Structure formats: C-alpha cells, structure tokens
Amino acid sequence: MRQYGKYFRNLHSIYYSPFYNLMAATTPVLPKFPNTKNSLHSELKSRVQQYFTENNIKQTGNFALWHKAIVLVAGFFALYLHLLIGQPAWYWGLLECALLGCIVASIGFNVMHDGGHGSFSESKLMNRIASYSSSMLGASQFMWNMKHNMIHHTYTNVDGVDDDIEIGVLMRMAPTQKHYKLHRFQHIxxxxxxxxxxxxxxxxxxxxxxxxxxxxxxxxxxMSANDHIRFWIVKIWHAAIFIIIPIIAVGWLQWLIGFLTLSLVGGFILSIVFQLAHTVEDAEFPVANFDTQKLPDEFAAHQIKTTANFATKDKVINWFVGGLNFQIEHHLFPKISHIHYPAISEIVKKVCKEYQLEYIEYPTMRKAVVAHVNFLKDMGRG
Structure with missing residues (x-):
C-alpha cells in the first residue's frame, strides 16, 4: 500500500495534497503503469500549468463555485424545512422530494466532489468542510476518498480493482466479467x-x-479513532435528518413515500452521470500483462482511453453536474476545480490530436445515454 500511495503522489505530483494519503497497509499485487520518459502525462501537465501561469489563475474554485454551493445548500434546507413545517399537498410534496433528490445529487457533484479532491478552495479547512457535505447524502467521506480518489482515479476501468465497475452478478460492466443469462436484459x-x-x-x-x-x-x-467517530457521526446525522425527524414531523407513511422519491431520483442521477463517463461503447477496459502486471498504457493515455466526455457545450448540465461531463479533464487533473475544465479541455484536445489519441466525447446527453445502453447490450450478449 505504501508503494501504491507513493505512486499515486508521483502521478499527481503538482496537484497532490496530504489529504489524499489514505494508504498505509500491505495489499495484493496491483497493476503498474509503464515507466516512460517525456510522457504524455508530463506534456499535459506542463501545458496546463502554463495556462494557469500565463493567465494568473488559481487552480481551485472561484466565486462562481462558491455561489453555486450557497445556492444548492440553501435550496436543500429551504425544501427540507418546507416539507417538514409547511407540509404541502401530496402532489407538491412528491415534486419537492424529487427536486430535493436532484439537489442532493448536485451537492455531491459540485461541493463534496471538489472538496474531496482538494480543489474547492485553497484552504484545506474549506476543502474538508466541503467534502463533508457528503453527510447530506449519508455517505462516509473516508470510504469515498479511498474508493473514488485513490482506486478509481488510478485504475479506471481495470476489472478486479476499480470498484465502480463491480456491481456483482446483476450487471456485467466489463468484457472480462463473467456472463450470466440475465445480462441479456441489463439494458432494460x-x-x-x-x-x-x-x-x-x-x-x-x-x-x-x-x-x-x-x-x-x-x-x-x-482507521484511526477519529475516522471511526466521523463514520458513525455521519450515519447518525443522516438517520436523524432523513429518517427520525421526518417521521416525527409528517408520519411514517408520508416519510416513506417522500424518502423513496428523494432516494430513487437522486440515486439514478448519481449513477447515470458517473456511468456515462466510463461504461460507454467507445471506452476501453485495459487488462494488465499476466507476467509483468503492467497495464498497456502510461497513466494519462490510460485515463483518456477509459473515459468519455458528454454534453460539454450544455451550460445547464455543466452547472448541475459540477463539470463531471468533462471527465477526461477531471481524471487527468483531479486537483483542478471543475470550474476550469471548459478552458483546459481545449488544451487536452490539442495534445490528444498531436499524440494521435482518440478524445471520446458525445455532443449531447442523449447520445451519451445511447452509447451507455449500447455498451450494456454488448456486455449482455456475452
């Protein structure tokens, strides 16, 4: 694990912060990236760094991001309090619960996600506070950091390591995963x-x-004692805010309907946005060499080949998903706030063209969904 943590720091050296250092134990042999001089990754980092230097721009979030965070958090509490205190008619209540699910997902995309990557603010304290907005989702930030920041961001689409494509027997999300008959219908x-x-x-x-x-x-x-305490505080907080208090305020049945509405809407949005980035028909699923345990491409090329952008010209989607429609840029530069992705995407496109690498991008959300459904169909055929 120490080698894994060290390797990750080297990959993200100019953007790394100690907030990422979650590894401290032994681990099974993990795939390695080829060692290359004058690598694509070095070229990309150099050009992107040059962009920020020449324009005298900070890599972290700016007023636009902070304003968005305030709007989303204020919207969350406004809807939450109106549902409990105002207790609107059932049809308005359902609509507000669905909207609350959208806001919870968007807080996850914009505030928690940037904070967890250390890109929300220059302040480590603000990043930590932003990252703990995950408590609104009831999710453990400790688990998310390791699953997402460390594992997924390094071994993207590597079956057996990337937990994001491990859904068990219910879905086949990689060509190397076992096929079952029910997978024929997974696109449905x-x-x-x-x-x-x-x-x-x-x-x-x-x-x-x-x-x-x-x-x-x-x-x-x-986990340290503080890690254990934080884990249970988040779970207790979530149970109090989303279960106990609402049941006391509106009753058991109304709570159940509202909570399911919020959870199902928010769950679908969270899932589809992340799946459109990697499990589409044009993305690759690299396999390490059996003898050397080395992956076929260096880190940057690996991220580009396993990741896709979508609807990058759609300002509404870009605002709502916190730049997660610019997943290529995010995987290459996780320590840069999503506010800057539209600008640096032009740099990445240019470098990809020079290195003759396909830059996977779907112009609309609909086309990205079609690419995902086609991928599921393909995996379902065996």
Missing part, C-alpha cells in the same frame, strides 16, 4: 438498479466496507 433493468444506488450506497455499501475492512480486493487503511 439498469434503470431500476441505478435508482437503488443511493439506498444501497448509504445503507449497505459503506457498512460492508467498514466491517470487511476492504474495498473490492484492496484492503482498507486502518
């Missing part, structure tokens, strides 16, 4: 599974990682 029932994602994440996945002490095949870092 995926909607229902994605809707359940939030409930599964908060009420099962976090606890499974906590008690099993591992994420997939990767052992979990030994």
């Amino acid at each position: 029932y995926f909607v229902g599974l994605y809707m359940m994602m939030y409930i599964f994440w908060v009420f099962f996945s976090d606890y499974n990682k906590y008690f099993s002490r591992k994420i997939g095949a990767v052992p979990l870092k030994k």
